[in-house]
Amino acid sequence: MKVHQVPQDDSILEGHSRACYAQDGNGQYLITKSRGWQVEAIANRQALSDVEEKIAQAARDVGEGRASPLAFHMACFHMNAGLLAAHTGIWSLRIRRHLRPSVFARLPDRLLQRYANAFGIALSSLKRGPNSGQEAP
Amino acid sequence: MSALESPTPARFDHVHAAHCESGAFAALLRHHGLNLSEAMVFGIGSGLFFLYLPFVKIYDLPLISYRDMPNAIIARGARRLGVKLVRTRYRDPERGMRALDQMLAIGQPVGMQTGVFWLPYFPRDMRFQFNGHHVIAYGRQDNDYLLSDTVFEDVVRCPADDLRRARFSKGPLAPRGLLYYLESRAQQPDIERAVRAGLRTTVSRMLNIPLPLMGVAGIRALAGAVAKWPLRMSGHAARSHLANVIRMQEEIGTGGAGFRFMYAAFLDEASAILGRPALHEASAMLSDIGDRWREFAVQGAQLIRGDGGKAGTAPAAYKSLSVILLECASREREVFRAIGAAL
Incomplete structure (x- = not known):
């Protein structure tokens, strides 16, 4: 890639720029700044849309009583039961049970606090789920 | 937690780099008086690689990497440059943070491994669950x-x-909680030897691993998989798989073309250091291959956005992406054979 080919598109960098390796007129490699590349923005959007779809689905499930608020927070933090298990030390089978609204409603605060700590959110937001205005950080 | 303040307003010679691990290690070396470019550190640490593990899923997508395992660059680089590193992990977060404060209080910059998702200064759209990010704390x-x-x-x-x-x-x-800092370093590291060792490892890992998922064979395996994605899964899932490849290649800080341009820069420097013109030619070849990887990303993005044709032609579009990958694979095999022959 030549220096003049380094893309300067609006992208996902929010005004930052990244370092790209490109060649000057003599074929010498330099580090050049790039404001972003449309291509990476498209790929990033595809990945984020999958995450957003999971969050929206979880919010619907919670709203319609099919899942507990935990399912919503898990999606917001890009986690599945396995990753949340690693963060909390709670077995993933147990976490899966806690995704059921009836089970979640009976959980003691002591256990819920472990989830809240893992996400870094307040216990009250954890209990409220999608209606709490709580988004991923 | 006791707040230990640094005695003086801390300063650190920050240099913008493409890749977190090689950039952070180069910065620490520079701080201790060993001035090497990021590309040199990347090459000496044998950073370039290719890995495709379809059965290891990260958030439902297969693991793809254009470089070697996290921490491998630092470990190899330190060994080859005669640098003694202290590396410590912590079970208890409080202890881990105290240890960091103690190092900063005596003015020692410290490298850390972190999870990107939790770093608030990252652009929001780039915060995904990835735990291999390296960053230096200096105050x-x-x-x-x-x-x-x-x-x-x-x-x-x-x-x-x-x-x-x-x-x-x-x-x-x-x-x-991984922390690392320089304990001591060789006064006159044998750069020629380090460069040669770095090259040798990369050549061998790209060409000689007898598993069809690593090195050049890994690129071929990915090429085979890409052609089958539109036949094996929904259109949306296939596009997400493709986007994942492009992100690993371009988004996560590779310097472009999945580290291929950075490695070409290293080959150029290596050619001068070792006095081997063949490495300069290899650099030019790898630059051209990098341009093909970029073309793969461009065509892939068009396919994801849907302006590459209608749904009915998708298998053909994936097929042509697969052909580009096969071409990259066979040309990279040539380059690494040429490098091996030049050593």
Whole structure:
């Protein structure tokens, strides 16, 4: 890639720029700044849309009583039961049970606090789920 | 937690780099008086690689990497440059944060492994669960840590609570609070020998691993898989798989074309250091291959956005992407054979 080919598109960098390796007129490699590349923005959007779809689905499930608020927070933090298990030390089978609204409603605060700590959110937001205005950080 | 303040306003010579691990290690070396470019550190640490593990899923997508395992660059680089590193992991986050404060209080910049998702200074759209991100802490002011994150143009700040979360993030590649700093270094490292060792390892790993998922064979395996994605899964899932490849190649800080351009820069420097014109030719070849990887990303993005044709032609579009990958594979095999022959 030549220096003049380094893309300067609006992208996902929010005004930052990244370092790209490109060649000057003599074929010498330099580090050049790039404001972003449309291509990476498209790929990033595809990945984020999958995450957003999971969050929206979880919010619907919670709203319609099919899942507990935990399912919503898990999606917001890009986690599945396995990753949340690693963060909390709670077995993933147990976490899966806690995704059921009836089970979640009976959980003691002591256990819920472990989830809240893992996400870094307040216990009250954890209990409220999608209606709490709580988004991923 | 006791807030240990650095005695003087901490300063660190921040240099913008493409890749977190090689950039951070190069910055630490520079701080201790060993001036090597990021590309040199990447090459000496044998950073370039290719890995495709379809059965290891990260958030439902197969693991793809254009470089070697996290921490491998630092470990090999330190060994080859005669650098003694102290590397410590912590079970207890509080202890891990105290240890960091103690190092900063005596003015020692420290490298850390972190999870990107928890770092608030990252652009929002780039915060995914990835635990292999390297960043240097060089000071502390009140509740904020002063960080030199080499993939950013300038130094950044991070609140203590977020940094603790990032350092003790869990899951694949969990950092477990990893801290590292230079204990001592050889006064006159044998750069020629280090470069040769770095090249040799990369040549061997790209060509000789007898598993069809690593090195050049890994690129071929990915090419085979890409052609089958539109036949095996929904259109949406196939596009997500493709986007994942492009992100690993371009988004996560590779310097472009999945580290191929950075490695070409290293080959150029290596050619001068070792006096081997063949390495300069290899650099030019790898630059051209990098351009093909970029073309793969461009065509892939068109396919994802849907302006490459209608749904009915999708298998053909994936097929042509697969052909580009096969071409990259066979040309990379040539390059690494040429490098091997030049050593």
